[in-house]
Amino acid sequence: MxxxxxxxxxxxxxxxxxxxxxxxxxxxxxxxxxxxxxxxxxxxxxxxxxxxxxxxxxxxxxxxxxxxxxxxxxxxxxxxxxxxxxxxxxxxxxxxxxxxxxxxxxxxxxxxLRGGQASDRVLGLIRLLTDPNGRVVLPTRQDIADITALRFETISRIVKQLERSAVIRPIRLDGVHATRSFALASPAG
Amino acid sequence: MxxxxxxxxxxxxxxxxxxxxxxxxxxxxxxxxxxxxxxxxxxxxxxxxxxxxxxxxxxxxxxxxxxxxxxxxxxxxxxxxxxxxxxxxxxxxxxxxxxxxxxxxxxxxxxxLRGGQASDRVLGLIRLLTDPNGRVVLPTRQDIADITALRFETISRIVKQLERSAVIRPIRLDGVHATRSFALASPAG
DNA sequence: CGAGCACTTGATCTATGTCAACGGTAGTGG
DNA sequence: CCACTACCGTTGACATAGATCAAGTGCTCG
CATH class of the missing domain: 2.60.120.10 (Jelly Rolls)
Incomplete structure (x- = not known):
């Protein structure tokens, strides 16, 4: 030793x-x-x-x-x-x-992250967590909800909406849930 | 000098x-x-x-x-x-x-102070600002609203309600607006 | 006395909460 | 391999806390 x-x-x-x-x-x-x-x-x-x-x-x-x-x-x-x-x-x-x-x-x-429109808060958190290459591994919907003072159903709806409007794009990362790794389209606001 | x-x-x-x-x-x-x-x-x-x-x-x-x-x-x-x-x-x-x-x-x-029931947030802020003698000088309703991520009309209603239910009692302090100095009834809730 | 500001209160609207049902995936144990 | 369970996520229908809009009061200052 x-x-x-x-x-x-x-x-x-x-x-x-x-x-x-x-x-x-x-x-x-x-x-x-x-x-x-x-x-x-x-x-x-x-x-x-x-x-x-x-x-x-x-x-x-x-x-x-x-x-x-x-x-x-x-x-x-x-x-x-x-x-x-x-x-x-x-x-x-x-x-x-x-x-x-x-x-x-x-x-x-x-x-x-705890004030203003729900979707802005979630997007704010996503931006905060995005790495310099524009990739994010998100926490669970429940954890996002705790951080933003919203409910997990609301988070689910917002994340899906961001996905549908192509603000974020799902990507496949090894060892991460498919619903949690994304690439952020707009790099900076 | x-x-x-x-x-x-x-x-x-x-x-x-x-x-x-x-x-x-x-x-x-x-x-x-x-x-x-x-x-x-x-x-x-x-x-x-x-x-x-x-x-x-x-x-x-x-x-x-x-x-x-x-x-x-x-x-x-x-x-x-x-x-x-x-x-x-x-x-x-x-x-x-x-x-x-x-x-x-x-x-x-x-x-x-930015999550949970509106009245709990306002009360939380009041507790945070209360001195050891149980006295508070509050900021304006608008400032309380900014801190708690609520609206000043909501703050006004909540403060009045706390007053009516005798959680806080208005006191008269020199040089402070009458609507802003209070004594807190329950010292540690 | 008028202007401006902070506060109060009522009426109404809506973003988000709540409740409920269901689907996918990972893990576990047969 | 399948059956079963436990999570996590999605979606719909409906309820409500708090936002919004609006009107009016009282105080302070010039």
Whole structure:
């Protein structure tokens, strides 16, 4: 077994639907290098409410550096890859500031996904999740519904409508449900 | 005149409705010691969209430490007092982490204010803004509407209803509109 | 005294929620 | 291979919370 001090912690993978960490559990911070993660606030009575979202590039679990344990439950919405963070040593000031700016930007994005016309919200989320090549792997209809504060039937209707109006085009990706991988027609708004 | 190095920068005040800083303008970071601040994302065409909220205790404008200028427009919703931040010298690691945790918590709060029953959202915001003595100074109906993604007529009806059902009780505070200062009946619902 | 703004309230409309039925696919076990 | 179950997604019919439109009040400021 290699000695711990000269080898970084292993990267982690998570399958869609898998819990990455529980609320209140101990652990470290990670950088999301691939996939989409949902955070839920878990109340004392066990009720879970959607709280936030992390996508590729985001840092998750920063609060463990301060508190030692995670504030929210984290669940993988698509296949995820996580790298230990910070890479070796401790986080420097500039990196933390960058995380903070990014977190505020993400919060504003989330807020925008929960107001206005239903179809705009869903499209907003799709844009947020689309990679630079114009491809998206969507979460389940139910997860999209939780994020946008709509109902899964409404999401289903809207996604189908976007498909029919050729805003998105279904594509076939290995290992993903056929109803969840799309190419986005209009690259930018 | 005292020398600058042994005196902090002056605290700032802002009246309700006043712009604290414009999006993209240069400036520093502040700690909100009193009041409520609204952030708006300002698009290229001048369209403003509600983005986030800061209340007493929050740090605003952290991103200036990294970018030099503000990302969002900030507007005072109630009378605000701001202290320069960090107090003397530069921000340390632990303080930044605390800001980050707080920002994430605030984001989750905001998300919660934009989903579910209209009356619960308004009550949620009222609770968020209530001070430890059970008093609130509310923003205008229109600002509450922007925050909760509802319409001001709906807010008006809900606030009146909360008043009629004695969940909140109007109180008279100097220098505040009579329709905006309340005492909250149930301290922790 | 008039203008402007914030708020209230009523009447009506509609986007989305709700309920219900059904289809496809993956997994499991015979 | 089939039978069975468990999800997830789709679609229709209908209900309703909240939006929209409209009118009017009261306050503050000049």
């Amino acid at each position: 290699p000695s711990p001090h000269n080898r970084p912690r292993q990267a982690r993978q998570a399958a869609p639907g898998a819990e990455i960490h529980a609320a209140g559990s101990e652990g470290k911070a990670w950088r999301v290098s691939e996939g989409v993660i949902r955070f839920d606030h878990v109340a004392a009575d066990g009720q879970a409410a959607f709280a936030s979202l992390a996508i590729a590039g985001d840092i998750i679990g920063c609060e463990t550096l301060l508190l030692g344990c995670y504030t929210f439950r984290a669940t993988a919405l698509t296949h995820c890859r996580l790298d230990p963070w910070p890479e070796g040593g401790s986080a420097d000031n500039a990196t933390l500031l960058a995380s903070l700016s990014r977190a505020q930007q993400r919060a504003a994005d989330l807020v925008a | 005292p020398s600058p190095h042994n005196r902090p920068r002056q605290a700032r005040q802002a009246a309700p409705g006043a712009e604290i800083h414009a999006a993209g303008s240069e400036g520093k970071a502040w700690r909100v010691s009193e009041g409520v601040i609204r952030f708006d994302h300002v698009a290229a065409d001048g369209q403003a969209a509600f983005a986030s909220l800061a209340i007493a205790g929050d740090i605003i404008g952290c991103e200036t430490l990294l970018l030099g200028c503000y990302t969002f427009r900030a507007t005072a919703l109630t009378h605000c007092r701001l202290d320069p931040w960090p107090e003397g010298g530069s921000a340390d690691n632990a303080t930044l982490l605390a800001s980050l945790s707080r920002a994430q918590q605030r984001a989750a709060d905001l998300v919660a």
